[in-house]
Amino acid sequence: MTLSQLPLPLILPNNENFDSFYVGDxxxxFDSLQTLFDKEGFNVFYIWSASAAGRTHLLHASSQNKLASYIPLKQHVLLVPEILQGLDNYDLVCLDDIDAIAGHRDWEEAIFDLFNRLTEKxxxxxxITASAPPKQIPFMxxxxxxxxxxxQVYQLKELNDEDKLKALQLRAKLSGFELSTEVGLFLLKRVNRDMRTLFSLMEEFEVATLAQQRKLTIPFIKHILDL
Structure with a gap:
Protein backbone atom coordinates (compact mmCIF):
# COMPACT_ATOMS: atom_id res chain seq x y z
CA MET A 1 0.00 0.00 0.00
CA THR A 2 1.44 3.39 -0.99
CA LEU A 3 1.55 6.44 1.27
CA SER A 4 -1.41 8.00 -0.58
CA GLN A 5 -3.46 4.93 0.24
CA LEU A 6 -2.84 4.92 3.98
CA PRO A 7 -5.78 5.84 6.27
CA LEU A 8 -5.46 9.38 7.56
CA PRO A 9 -5.00 9.81 11.31
CA LEU A 10 -7.35 12.40 12.76
CA ILE A 11 -5.49 15.57 13.73
CA LEU A 12 -7.82 17.35 16.13
CA PRO A 13 -8.10 21.15 16.41
CA ASN A 14 -7.55 22.11 20.05
CA ASN A 15 -10.76 24.13 20.19
CA GLU A 16 -13.21 21.69 18.60
CA ASN A 17 -14.59 19.52 21.39
CA PHE A 18 -17.97 18.98 23.03
CA ASP A 19 -17.36 21.78 25.55
CA SER A 20 -16.85 24.35 22.79
CA PHE A 21 -19.91 23.29 20.75
CA TYR A 22 -22.93 25.54 21.24
CA VAL A 23 -25.91 23.20 21.07
CA GLY A 24 -28.77 25.55 20.16
CA ASP A 25 -31.75 23.47 18.96
CA PHE A 30 -25.82 16.25 20.85
CA ASP A 31 -26.88 13.89 23.64
CA SER A 32 -27.20 10.91 21.31
CA LEU A 33 -23.77 11.46 19.80
CA GLN A 34 -22.11 11.66 23.21
CA THR A 35 -23.53 8.25 24.12
CA LEU A 36 -22.51 6.58 20.84
CA PHE A 37 -19.59 4.76 22.44
CA ASP A 38 -21.77 3.45 25.26
CA LYS A 39 -23.42 1.11 22.79
CA GLU A 40 -22.14 -2.37 22.04
CA GLY A 41 -20.89 -3.39 18.61
CA PHE A 42 -20.91 -1.62 15.27
CA ASN A 43 -23.03 1.52 15.10
CA VAL A 44 -23.65 4.14 12.42
CA PHE A 45 -24.30 7.81 13.16
CA TYR A 46 -25.17 10.11 10.23
CA ILE A 47 -25.25 13.92 10.53
CA TRP A 48 -26.45 16.17 7.73
CA SER A 49 -26.66 19.95 7.57
CA ALA A 50 -26.02 23.03 5.52
CA SER A 51 -22.38 23.91 4.94
CA ALA A 52 -20.44 25.31 7.92
CA ALA A 53 -23.15 24.45 10.44
CA GLY A 54 -20.73 22.55 12.68
CA ARG A 55 -20.90 18.92 11.65
CA THR A 56 -17.12 18.57 11.30
CA HIS A 57 -16.76 20.14 14.76
CA LEU A 58 -18.93 17.32 16.14
CA LEU A 59 -16.86 14.77 14.23
CA HIS A 60 -13.69 16.12 15.84
CA ALA A 61 -15.31 16.22 19.28
CA SER A 62 -16.41 12.60 19.00
CA SER A 63 -12.86 11.54 18.18
CA GLN A 64 -11.34 12.71 21.46
CA ASN A 65 -9.41 9.88 23.15
CA LYS A 66 -10.34 7.42 20.39
CA LEU A 67 -8.31 5.51 17.84
CA ALA A 68 -9.93 7.35 14.95
CA SER A 69 -9.41 7.66 11.22
CA TYR A 70 -10.62 10.66 9.25
CA ILE A 71 -11.41 10.56 5.52
CA PRO A 72 -12.22 14.00 4.01
CA LEU A 73 -14.25 12.85 1.03
CA LYS A 74 -14.38 16.33 -0.48
CA GLN A 75 -10.74 15.62 -1.32
CA HIS A 76 -11.50 12.28 -2.97
CA VAL A 77 -9.77 13.34 -6.19
CA LEU A 78 -6.50 13.42 -4.22
CA LEU A 79 -7.14 10.02 -2.63
CA VAL A 80 -7.88 6.47 -3.76
CA PRO A 81 -10.72 4.20 -2.54
CA GLU A 82 -8.13 1.74 -1.21
CA ILE A 83 -7.58 4.19 1.65
CA LEU A 84 -10.62 2.58 3.27
CA GLN A 85 -8.82 -0.74 3.67
CA GLY A 86 -7.95 -1.61 7.26
CA LEU A 87 -10.34 0.85 8.86
CA ASP A 88 -12.19 -1.94 10.65
CA ASN A 89 -9.27 -1.88 13.13
CA TYR A 90 -10.21 1.60 14.39
CA ASP A 91 -12.53 2.56 17.26
CA LEU A 92 -14.06 5.27 15.11
CA VAL A 93 -14.17 5.79 11.36
CA CYS A 94 -15.08 9.32 10.20
CA LEU A 95 -16.33 9.86 6.65
CA ASP A 96 -16.72 13.59 6.21
CA ASP A 97 -18.91 14.90 3.35
CA ILE A 98 -19.94 11.53 1.92
CA ASP A 99 -22.15 13.27 -0.65
CA ALA A 100 -18.95 14.38 -2.40
CA ILE A 101 -18.42 10.87 -3.79
CA ALA A 102 -21.99 10.32 -5.00
CA GLY A 103 -21.89 9.06 -8.59
CA HIS A 104 -18.31 7.78 -8.28
CA ARG A 105 -18.93 4.06 -8.43
CA ASP A 106 -15.46 3.04 -7.25
CA TRP A 107 -15.84 5.08 -4.07
CA GLU A 108 -19.41 3.95 -3.48
CA GLU A 109 -18.42 0.31 -3.81
CA ALA A 110 -15.45 0.82 -1.48
CA ILE A 111 -17.67 2.40 1.18
CA PHE A 112 -20.24 -0.36 0.76
CA ASP A 113 -17.48 -2.89 1.27
CA LEU A 114 -16.31 -0.97 4.35
CA PHE A 115 -19.81 -1.25 5.80
CA ASN A 116 -19.73 -5.01 5.29
CA ARG A 117 -16.33 -5.37 6.99
CA LEU A 118 -17.36 -3.20 9.92
CA THR A 119 -20.59 -5.14 10.29
CA GLU A 120 -18.76 -8.45 10.30
CA LYS A 121 -16.20 -7.34 12.89
CA ILE A 128 -20.72 10.12 8.64
CA THR A 129 -21.47 13.70 7.63
CA ALA A 130 -23.21 15.05 4.53
CA SER A 131 -25.19 18.00 3.20
CA ALA A 132 -28.44 16.03 2.87
CA PRO A 133 -30.19 12.87 4.16
CA PRO A 134 -29.06 9.59 2.54
CA LYS A 135 -32.12 9.20 0.32
CA GLN A 136 -31.68 12.71 -1.13
CA ILE A 137 -28.11 12.09 -2.32
CA PRO A 138 -27.78 10.73 -5.89
CA PHE A 139 -25.80 7.59 -5.09
CA MET A 140 -25.52 4.95 -7.80
CA GLN A 152 -29.22 7.15 13.66
CA VAL A 153 -29.76 9.96 11.14
CA TYR A 154 -29.92 13.52 12.44
CA GLN A 155 -30.20 16.96 10.92
CA LEU A 156 -27.86 19.48 12.52
CA LYS A 157 -29.94 22.64 12.63
CA GLU A 158 -28.30 25.95 11.88
CA LEU A 159 -28.03 28.51 14.65
CA ASN A 160 -30.17 31.63 14.54
CA ASP A 161 -28.50 35.00 15.07
CA GLU A 162 -29.09 34.99 18.82
CA ASP A 163 -27.50 31.57 19.16
CA LYS A 164 -24.63 32.53 16.85
CA LEU A 165 -23.84 35.37 19.24
CA LYS A 166 -23.88 32.98 22.21
CA ALA A 167 -21.69 30.51 20.30
CA LEU A 168 -19.16 33.25 19.56
CA GLN A 169 -19.19 34.39 23.19
CA LEU A 170 -18.59 30.80 24.31
CA ARG A 171 -15.66 30.44 21.90
CA ALA A 172 -14.20 33.75 23.10
CA LYS A 173 -14.53 32.74 26.75
CA LEU A 174 -12.78 29.43 26.14
CA SER A 175 -10.04 31.29 24.26
CA GLY A 176 -9.42 33.66 27.17
CA PHE A 177 -11.02 36.91 26.05
CA GLU A 178 -14.42 38.57 26.24
CA LEU A 179 -16.83 39.27 23.39
CA SER A 180 -19.46 41.76 24.51
CA THR A 181 -22.99 41.62 23.10
CA GLU A 182 -22.44 44.99 21.43
CA VAL A 183 -19.26 43.84 19.70
CA GLY A 184 -20.78 40.49 18.75
CA LEU A 185 -23.83 42.08 17.13
CA PHE A 186 -21.58 44.47 15.21
CA LEU A 187 -19.60 41.52 13.93
CA LEU A 188 -22.72 39.64 12.82
CA LYS A 189 -23.88 42.68 10.85
CA ARG A 190 -20.59 43.36 9.10
CA VAL A 191 -19.11 40.01 8.04
CA ASN A 192 -20.10 36.72 6.45
CA ARG A 193 -22.32 35.02 9.02
CA ASP A 194 -21.48 31.36 8.45
CA MET A 195 -19.95 29.81 11.56
CA ARG A 196 -16.73 28.67 9.86
CA THR A 197 -15.94 32.27 8.89
CA LEU A 198 -16.96 33.62 12.28
CA PHE A 199 -14.85 31.11 14.21
CA SER A 200 -11.86 31.85 11.98
CA LEU A 201 -12.26 35.51 12.87
CA MET A 202 -12.40 34.61 16.56
CA GLU A 203 -9.02 32.92 16.23
CA GLU A 204 -7.68 36.07 14.57
CA PHE A 205 -9.11 38.21 17.38
CA GLU A 206 -7.57 35.94 20.02
CA VAL A 207 -4.12 36.45 18.52
CA ALA A 208 -4.62 40.22 18.18
CA THR A 209 -5.90 40.76 21.74
CA LEU A 210 -3.00 38.78 23.19
CA ALA A 211 -0.39 40.45 21.01
CA GLN A 212 -1.57 43.98 21.74
CA GLN A 213 -2.96 43.39 25.23
CA ARG A 214 -6.22 45.10 24.31
CA LYS A 215 -9.87 44.34 24.90
CA LEU A 216 -11.96 43.48 21.87
CA THR A 217 -13.89 46.62 20.99
CA ILE A 218 -15.65 47.78 17.85
CA PRO A 219 -12.82 50.21 16.93
CA PHE A 220 -10.28 47.42 17.49
CA ILE A 221 -12.26 45.06 15.24
CA LYS A 222 -12.44 47.77 12.57
CA HIS A 223 -8.67 48.10 12.80
CA ILE A 224 -8.05 44.33 12.65
CA LEU A 225 -10.41 43.80 9.70
CA ASP A 226 -9.61 47.12 7.99
CA LEU A 227 -13.30 48.11 7.94
Missing part, protein backbone atom coordinates in the same frame (compact mmCIF):
# COMPACT_ATOMS: atom_id res chain seq x y z
CA UNK A 26 -29.64 20.32 18.59
CA UNK A 27 -29.84 18.88 22.10
CA UNK A 28 -31.19 15.48 21.02
CA UNK A 29 -28.47 15.03 18.40
CA UNK A 122 -18.93 -5.61 14.93
CA UNK A 123 -16.69 -3.32 16.98
CA UNK A 124 -16.16 0.09 15.34
CA UNK A 125 -18.40 3.14 15.23
CA UNK A 126 -18.96 4.88 11.89
CA UNK A 127 -19.60 8.62 11.95
CA UNK A 141 -25.78 2.01 -5.40
CA UNK A 142 -29.19 1.58 -3.73
CA UNK A 143 -27.61 -0.82 -1.26
CA UNK A 144 -25.29 1.93 -0.06
CA UNK A 145 -28.26 4.20 0.63
CA UNK A 146 -29.79 1.36 2.63
CA UNK A 147 -26.61 0.96 4.69
CA UNK A 148 -26.47 4.70 5.42
CA UNK A 149 -29.92 4.56 7.03
CA UNK A 150 -29.08 1.63 9.31
CA UNK A 151 -28.21 3.79 12.28
Missing amino acids: NQLL NVSKLL LPDLVSRLTWG
Whole structure:
Protein backbone atom coordinates (compact mmCIF):
# COMPACT_ATOMS: atom_id res chain seq x y z
CA MET A 1 0.00 0.00 0.00
CA THR A 2 1.44 3.39 -0.99
CA LEU A 3 1.55 6.44 1.27
CA SER A 4 -1.41 8.00 -0.58
CA GLN A 5 -3.46 4.93 0.24
CA LEU A 6 -2.84 4.92 3.98
CA PRO A 7 -5.78 5.84 6.27
CA LEU A 8 -5.46 9.38 7.56
CA PRO A 9 -5.00 9.81 11.31
CA LEU A 10 -7.35 12.40 12.76
CA ILE A 11 -5.49 15.57 13.73
CA LEU A 12 -7.82 17.35 16.13
CA PRO A 13 -8.10 21.15 16.41
CA ASN A 14 -7.55 22.11 20.05
CA ASN A 15 -10.76 24.13 20.19
CA GLU A 16 -13.21 21.69 18.60
CA ASN A 17 -14.59 19.52 21.39
CA PHE A 18 -17.97 18.98 23.03
CA ASP A 19 -17.36 21.78 25.55
CA SER A 20 -16.85 24.35 22.79
CA PHE A 21 -19.91 23.29 20.75
CA TYR A 22 -22.93 25.54 21.24
CA VAL A 23 -25.91 23.20 21.07
CA GLY A 24 -28.77 25.55 20.16
CA ASP A 25 -31.75 23.47 18.96
CA ASN A 26 -29.64 20.32 18.59
CA GLN A 27 -29.84 18.88 22.10
CA LEU A 28 -31.19 15.48 21.02
CA LEU A 29 -28.47 15.03 18.40
CA PHE A 30 -25.82 16.25 20.85
CA ASP A 31 -26.88 13.89 23.64
CA SER A 32 -27.20 10.91 21.31
CA LEU A 33 -23.77 11.46 19.80
CA GLN A 34 -22.11 11.66 23.21
CA THR A 35 -23.53 8.25 24.12
CA LEU A 36 -22.51 6.58 20.84
CA PHE A 37 -19.59 4.76 22.44
CA ASP A 38 -21.77 3.45 25.26
CA LYS A 39 -23.42 1.11 22.79
CA GLU A 40 -22.14 -2.37 22.04
CA GLY A 41 -20.89 -3.39 18.61
CA PHE A 42 -20.91 -1.62 15.27
CA ASN A 43 -23.03 1.52 15.10
CA VAL A 44 -23.65 4.14 12.42
CA PHE A 45 -24.30 7.81 13.16
CA TYR A 46 -25.17 10.11 10.23
CA ILE A 47 -25.25 13.92 10.53
CA TRP A 48 -26.45 16.17 7.73
CA SER A 49 -26.66 19.95 7.57
CA ALA A 50 -26.02 23.03 5.52
CA SER A 51 -22.38 23.91 4.94
CA ALA A 52 -20.44 25.31 7.92
CA ALA A 53 -23.15 24.45 10.44
CA GLY A 54 -20.73 22.55 12.68
CA ARG A 55 -20.90 18.92 11.65
CA THR A 56 -17.12 18.57 11.30
CA HIS A 57 -16.76 20.14 14.76
CA LEU A 58 -18.93 17.32 16.14
CA LEU A 59 -16.86 14.77 14.23
CA HIS A 60 -13.69 16.12 15.84
CA ALA A 61 -15.31 16.22 19.28
CA SER A 62 -16.41 12.60 19.00
CA SER A 63 -12.86 11.54 18.18
CA GLN A 64 -11.34 12.71 21.46
CA ASN A 65 -9.41 9.88 23.15
CA LYS A 66 -10.34 7.42 20.39
CA LEU A 67 -8.31 5.51 17.84
CA ALA A 68 -9.93 7.35 14.95
CA SER A 69 -9.41 7.66 11.22
CA TYR A 70 -10.62 10.66 9.25
CA ILE A 71 -11.41 10.56 5.52
CA PRO A 72 -12.22 14.00 4.01
CA LEU A 73 -14.25 12.85 1.03
CA LYS A 74 -14.38 16.33 -0.48
CA GLN A 75 -10.74 15.62 -1.32
CA HIS A 76 -11.50 12.28 -2.97
CA VAL A 77 -9.77 13.34 -6.19
CA LEU A 78 -6.50 13.42 -4.22
CA LEU A 79 -7.14 10.02 -2.63
CA VAL A 80 -7.88 6.47 -3.76
CA PRO A 81 -10.72 4.20 -2.54
CA GLU A 82 -8.13 1.74 -1.21
CA ILE A 83 -7.58 4.19 1.65
CA LEU A 84 -10.62 2.58 3.27
CA GLN A 85 -8.82 -0.74 3.67
CA GLY A 86 -7.95 -1.61 7.26
CA LEU A 87 -10.34 0.85 8.86
CA ASP A 88 -12.19 -1.94 10.65
CA ASN A 89 -9.27 -1.88 13.13
CA TYR A 90 -10.21 1.60 14.39
CA ASP A 91 -12.53 2.56 17.26
CA LEU A 92 -14.06 5.27 15.11
CA VAL A 93 -14.17 5.79 11.36
CA CYS A 94 -15.08 9.32 10.20
CA LEU A 95 -16.33 9.86 6.65
CA ASP A 96 -16.72 13.59 6.21
CA ASP A 97 -18.91 14.90 3.35
CA ILE A 98 -19.94 11.53 1.92
CA ASP A 99 -22.15 13.27 -0.65
CA ALA A 100 -18.95 14.38 -2.40
CA ILE A 101 -18.42 10.87 -3.79
CA ALA A 102 -21.99 10.32 -5.00
CA GLY A 103 -21.89 9.06 -8.59
CA HIS A 104 -18.31 7.78 -8.28
CA ARG A 105 -18.93 4.06 -8.43
CA ASP A 106 -15.46 3.04 -7.25
CA TRP A 107 -15.84 5.08 -4.07
CA GLU A 108 -19.41 3.95 -3.48
CA GLU A 109 -18.42 0.31 -3.81
CA ALA A 110 -15.45 0.82 -1.48
CA ILE A 111 -17.67 2.40 1.18
CA PHE A 112 -20.24 -0.36 0.76
CA ASP A 113 -17.48 -2.89 1.27
CA LEU A 114 -16.31 -0.97 4.35
CA PHE A 115 -19.81 -1.25 5.80
CA ASN A 116 -19.73 -5.01 5.29
CA ARG A 117 -16.33 -5.37 6.99
CA LEU A 118 -17.36 -3.20 9.92
CA THR A 119 -20.59 -5.14 10.29
CA GLU A 120 -18.76 -8.45 10.30
CA LYS A 121 -16.20 -7.34 12.89
CA ASN A 122 -18.93 -5.61 14.93
CA VAL A 123 -16.69 -3.32 16.98
CA SER A 124 -16.16 0.09 15.34
CA LYS A 125 -18.40 3.14 15.23
CA LEU A 126 -18.96 4.88 11.89
CA LEU A 127 -19.60 8.62 11.95
CA ILE A 128 -20.72 10.12 8.64
CA THR A 129 -21.47 13.70 7.63
CA ALA A 130 -23.21 15.05 4.53
CA SER A 131 -25.19 18.00 3.20
CA ALA A 132 -28.44 16.03 2.87
CA PRO A 133 -30.19 12.87 4.16
CA PRO A 134 -29.06 9.59 2.54
CA LYS A 135 -32.12 9.20 0.32
CA GLN A 136 -31.68 12.71 -1.13
CA ILE A 137 -28.11 12.09 -2.32
CA PRO A 138 -27.78 10.73 -5.89
CA PHE A 139 -25.80 7.59 -5.09
CA MET A 140 -25.52 4.95 -7.80
CA LEU A 141 -25.78 2.01 -5.40
CA PRO A 142 -29.19 1.58 -3.73
CA ASP A 143 -27.61 -0.82 -1.26
CA LEU A 144 -25.29 1.93 -0.06
CA VAL A 145 -28.26 4.20 0.63
CA SER A 146 -29.79 1.36 2.63
CA ARG A 147 -26.61 0.96 4.69
CA LEU A 148 -26.47 4.70 5.42
CA THR A 149 -29.92 4.56 7.03
CA TRP A 150 -29.08 1.63 9.31
CA GLY A 151 -28.21 3.79 12.28
CA GLN A 152 -29.22 7.15 13.66
CA VAL A 153 -29.76 9.96 11.14
CA TYR A 154 -29.92 13.52 12.44
CA GLN A 155 -30.20 16.96 10.92
CA LEU A 156 -27.86 19.48 12.52
CA LYS A 157 -29.94 22.64 12.63
CA GLU A 158 -28.30 25.95 11.88
CA LEU A 159 -28.03 28.51 14.65
CA ASN A 160 -30.17 31.63 14.54
CA ASP A 161 -28.50 35.00 15.07
CA GLU A 162 -29.09 34.99 18.82
CA ASP A 163 -27.50 31.57 19.16
CA LYS A 164 -24.63 32.53 16.85
CA LEU A 165 -23.84 35.37 19.24
CA LYS A 166 -23.88 32.98 22.21
CA ALA A 167 -21.69 30.51 20.30
CA LEU A 168 -19.16 33.25 19.56
CA GLN A 169 -19.19 34.39 23.19
CA LEU A 170 -18.59 30.80 24.31
CA ARG A 171 -15.66 30.44 21.90
CA ALA A 172 -14.20 33.75 23.10
CA LYS A 173 -14.53 32.74 26.75
CA LEU A 174 -12.78 29.43 26.14
CA SER A 175 -10.04 31.29 24.26
CA GLY A 176 -9.42 33.66 27.17
CA PHE A 177 -11.02 36.91 26.05
CA GLU A 178 -14.42 38.57 26.24
CA LEU A 179 -16.83 39.27 23.39
CA SER A 180 -19.46 41.76 24.51
CA THR A 181 -22.99 41.62 23.10
CA GLU A 182 -22.44 44.99 21.43
CA VAL A 183 -19.26 43.84 19.70
CA GLY A 184 -20.78 40.49 18.75
CA LEU A 185 -23.83 42.08 17.13
CA PHE A 186 -21.58 44.47 15.21
CA LEU A 187 -19.60 41.52 13.93
CA LEU A 188 -22.72 39.64 12.82
CA LYS A 189 -23.88 42.68 10.85
CA ARG A 190 -20.59 43.36 9.10
CA VAL A 191 -19.11 40.01 8.04
CA ASN A 192 -20.10 36.72 6.45
CA ARG A 193 -22.32 35.02 9.02
CA ASP A 194 -21.48 31.36 8.45
CA MET A 195 -19.95 29.81 11.56
CA ARG A 196 -16.73 28.67 9.86
CA THR A 197 -15.94 32.27 8.89
CA LEU A 198 -16.96 33.62 12.28
CA PHE A 199 -14.85 31.11 14.21
CA SER A 200 -11.86 31.85 11.98
CA LEU A 201 -12.26 35.51 12.87
CA MET A 202 -12.40 34.61 16.56
CA GLU A 203 -9.02 32.92 16.23
CA GLU A 204 -7.68 36.07 14.57
CA PHE A 205 -9.11 38.21 17.38
CA GLU A 206 -7.57 35.94 20.02
CA VAL A 207 -4.12 36.45 18.52
CA ALA A 208 -4.62 40.22 18.18
CA THR A 209 -5.90 40.76 21.74
CA LEU A 210 -3.00 38.78 23.19
CA ALA A 211 -0.39 40.45 21.01
CA GLN A 212 -1.57 43.98 21.74
CA GLN A 213 -2.96 43.39 25.23
CA ARG A 214 -6.22 45.10 24.31
CA LYS A 215 -9.87 44.34 24.90
CA LEU A 216 -11.96 43.48 21.87
CA THR A 217 -13.89 46.62 20.99
CA ILE A 218 -15.65 47.78 17.85
CA PRO A 219 -12.82 50.21 16.93
CA PHE A 220 -10.28 47.42 17.49
CA ILE A 221 -12.26 45.06 15.24
CA LYS A 222 -12.44 47.77 12.57
CA HIS A 223 -8.67 48.10 12.80
CA ILE A 224 -8.05 44.33 12.65
CA LEU A 225 -10.41 43.80 9.70
CA ASP A 226 -9.61 47.12 7.99
CA LEU A 227 -13.30 48.11 7.94
